[in-house]
Amino acid sequence: MLAGVELGGTKVFVLRARGRIILDREMIPTTTPLDTLGRAVEILKDWDAQEAFAAMGIGSFGPLRLDSHAADFGIMLPTPKPGWAGADIWGTLTAPFDCPAVIDTDVNGAALAELRWGAGAQGPVPSDSLCYITIGTGVGGGFALNGRTLRGAMHPEIGHIRVPRAHGDSFAGSCPFHGDCIEGLVSGPALAKRFGVPGHEIDPNDPRWDHVASDIAHLVSTILLSTSARQVLIGGGVGMGRTGLLDQVREKVVTQLGGYLSHIDADSIDQIVRPPMLGDQAGPLGAVALALDALEGAGIA
Known part of the structure; x- marks a missing residue:
């Protein structure tokens, strides 16, 4: 079971999938980081309690720090999106779950999904x-x-x-x-x-x-x-x-x-x-593709 989050500037898709097949999907509006990420985490916690996630993929709007060696890895850099500069996307979404995870931009994830399945x-x-x-x-x-x-x-x-x-x-x-x-x-x-x-x-x-x-x-x-x-x-x-x-x-x-x-x-x-x-499915499937990469990186796939 895979967890996926596609974090967009106006809406967020939280999903779970088995392999590349999306089983459940919830949409929430993008408001403040505290509210938006908190709601996403609660959805994921409910699903994880039913069946633990094997991996998580996060595709987010940017700009993001994606250098895993940087102190601000996974954090939103200065952005025109009010209130989101400095938001800890990676830490907030991954901390409650004991599984490998990958974070990238939503468009990088969409590109990966189109390459593999589109x-x-x-x-x-x-x-x-x-x-x-x-x-x-x-x-x-x-x-x-x-x-x-x-x-x-x-x-x-x-x-x-x-x-x-x-x-x-x-x-x-x-x-x-x-x-x-x-x-x-x-x-x-x-x-x-x-x-x-x-x-x-x-x-x-x-x-x-x-x-x-x-x-x-x-x-x-x-x-x-x-x-x-x-x-x-x-x-x-x-x-x-x-x-x-x-x-x-x-x-x-x-x-x-x-x-x-x-x-x-x-x-x-x-x-x-x-x-x-893949049309409007490229983004959600991008989060799934990133989760599959997390599986592979952990030596599970």
């Missing part, structure tokens, strides 16, 4: 490396390379990469740290500021979508060139919610790469830059 597992040759991008309230990116998530002192923060700006695009960006980093250009709040109306009211034919597609394509091209990922999956409310945007991004990626990566062309790009296959 887009990476499809096709004639399973993928060994992919990037999972979510574009919504912010821009996050997770990597599963050679079967493991990418992490070090922290975790990838691709949302704060700067990209070349499209010709004629004068939007200053909305990131409080960097202005026109990719999150400041294409996240949901950035689009509302760029277009001057809430996201659901933006005209799908507005020519400024071409600038947005260019920005996202430059991010994708950077990832393909710097990591050799076989696939880049684009999800989230913005990533999956705009008909035609993904096709624009694909076309621009091929143009931007200029034939330098010979395996990427107009015929192959649809399988390389694509939506996630």
Whole structure:
């Protein structure tokens, strides 16, 4: 029996699974750390009393300290989420349970799930490396390379990469740290500021979508060139919610790469830059994948 927690900025999924099959799932809103983590622990305690957990996987929004040698391992670093800076995610969720556990970002977990059971597992040759991008309230990116998530002192923060700006695009960006980093250009709040109306009211034919597609394509091209990922999956409310945007991004990626990566062309790009296959299950299954890694690390699997 495995325990999983997917801690998001607006809601939390607490789940238990046997193998990769999710048996039970509870959703709670993300409020304060004390209330949110406390409620999650109570749910887990009830389940653990019924059948003890063999391992736990935690996928959390960031930024998190993921260096296991650091004094603040598993603690939330400075974040725009009010009240969450300094929250002890790891200690609070794992202390009551006597089982191996792994903590990572929610997007790293989603990337791992997609690699093993989703887009990476499809096709004639399973993928060994992919990037999972979510574009919504912010821009996050997770990597599963050679079967493991990418992490070090922290975790990838691709949302704060700067990209070349499209010709004629004068939007200053909305990131409080960097202005026109990719999150400041294409996240949901950035689009509302760029277009001057809430996201659901933006005209799908507005020519400024071409600038947005260019920005996202430059991010994708950077990832393909710097990591050799076989696939880049684009999800989230913005990533999956705009008909035609993904096709624009694909076309621009091929143009931007200029034939330098010979395996990427107009015929192959649809399988390389694509939506996630697991949809909204990628996050919860990511927590399960992390729990399975905890089992393996403990020599149980």
